[in-house]
Amino acid sequence: MTNNPTYTTELLVTQLHSDDSATRFDAASLIGIDRVTDAADALAARLGAETDCQVRERVTWATVQVIDAALPAVLALLDSPDAEARMQAAHVLSKAARPEFAAHLAPLVADADAQVAIKAYRAAANTGDASVVPLLAARLGDGDAHQTDALTNAFVTLGGAGVPALVEALTSERVAVRRHAAETLGHLGPDADAAVDALTGATADADAEVRVMAATALGQLGPVADEALAALAAGDDSVLASVAGALAARRKRLAARA
Secondary structure (H helix, E strand, O other): OOOOOOOOHHHHHHHOOOOOHHHHHHHHHHHHHHOOHHHHHHHHHHHHHOOOHHHHHHHHHHHHHOHHHHHHHHHHHOOOOOHHHHHHHHHHHHHHOOHHHHHHHHHHHOOOOHHHHHHHHHHHHHOOOHHHHHHHHOOOOOOOHHHHHHHHHHHHHHHHHHHHHHHHHOOOOOHHHHHHHHHHHHHHHHHHHHHHHHHHHHOOOOOHHHHHHHHHHHOOOOHHHHHHHHHHHOOOOHHHHHHHHHHHHHHHHHHHHO
16 A cells, blocks of 8 residues: 555545546556555456446556456456456456466457457467467457457467467368468468478368468468479469469568568
């Protein structure tokens, strides 16, 4: 508890429930700035209840500042029936970014609510714990573009640790999974160099979109993919030849400028 004589914990807790959003914002700010740990539970309780977006972000920030004291309450919110509460709890854990949060986030990665899952993808990746990789891989191909992009970004955060799971996903029975896996490997760039053979194989996929995404991904890898691109550019598939040729030419231009 702070020694600041201008307020008490009780006053700050009361102000967190004020009808005035500016008062709630200021109360959360003081709790975070002065790390008023005695108010941590009350602060965490606002995560799902706060309706003003600016105040909600301030409450999130303040909760991170007192995360050790707030952690039991935040973890309890992960099991809340209220999707907003689960989402904000995941958001806090994402900002705090500790490896020990990985196990707690597992159920939220699989959450049926897309917005909760999106927050959980980032939070899981931010733990830096490789145990989250199979959980994230299980969501490949799920949801709309916003959700799939969020999952791709989570894999980018994890870097090379996610490559084996993405390579395995290239053989999924679900075409949406294969497409998403190929696209994500491309976003990883040289971190996905180990996937060069798998991506080369995926250029023969039964699905035309997978084939193009795999070729495009090869173009984002390091020099290890040069041979594969050259073979595609000289191949019989006119679409892949065009894609690979353009990518190979771009790589040469970039190399010349380096």
